[in-house]
Amino acid sequence: MDYVKVCGLKETEHIELCSKNEANAVGFIYNVPNSPRNLEKSKLMNLLNDIPKNLLRVVVFKPQNVLELEKITNEIDVDLYQIHNNFEEQELDEISIDLKKKIILALQVNPSNKDDVINKINKYYDQFFGFLIDNSEGHGTEFNFNIVADIIDNTKGASIIVAGGININNIEIIIKNLNPYGIDVSSSLESEKGVKDPLKIENFLKKVNEIKKTL
Secondary structure (H helix, E strand, C coil): CCCEECCCCHHHHHHHHHHHHCCEEEEEECCCCCCCECCCHHHHHHHHHHCCCEEEEEEEECCCCCCHHHHHHHHCCCCEEEEECCCCCHHHHHHHHHCCCCCCCCCCCCCCHHHHHHHHHHHCCCCCCCEEEEEECCCCCCCCCHHHHHHHHCCCCCCCEECCCCCCCCCCHHHHHHHHEEECCHHHHECCCCCCHHHHHHHHHHHHHHHHHCC
16 A cells, blocks of 8 residues: 555644654645635745655545646646546546646445446546545545445456545555555544644544555
């Protein structure tokens, strides 16, 4: 597993904690006003200036169209952009090859659209940095093991990042049984919605590192 991301961060000390405990990436919510983890642009830019070199900087947002996607990526230069929007294939084809390589395409999945998600990933598997499979979007919804397993089994060659309902109690079975490219965790590391808990961050990342040593 190559990618461990803590998302929805708002404080420098929490970023430093992720770095110290060997996370690979830190995520910041931008331009999503209804999210308790949303950051104003000035706050976001200040945080981005102080991120340790060992962490990938990921901005997470919901562009309404390709034009908005390009506008934000031109304004904010980071390592990766995680986009939550069910773009049609025609729209995905409009995104430049260079930009696609920096995009994690987030796909909400449920039993009714699982096959469509598999087909989309298989079509674009080598064009995007990765594909985030999420049925929660920060709401802590219970992790759907069977759906994610089916997607991983049927999308050979794609970099699959799993999210939604991941916590310290189920992370071992997720890593050992699914062996995803990466994991993305947010709400289970909070003391209240939108407020990260330093001890939960530290304990979770230590658990992940212990599991990785056994693989």
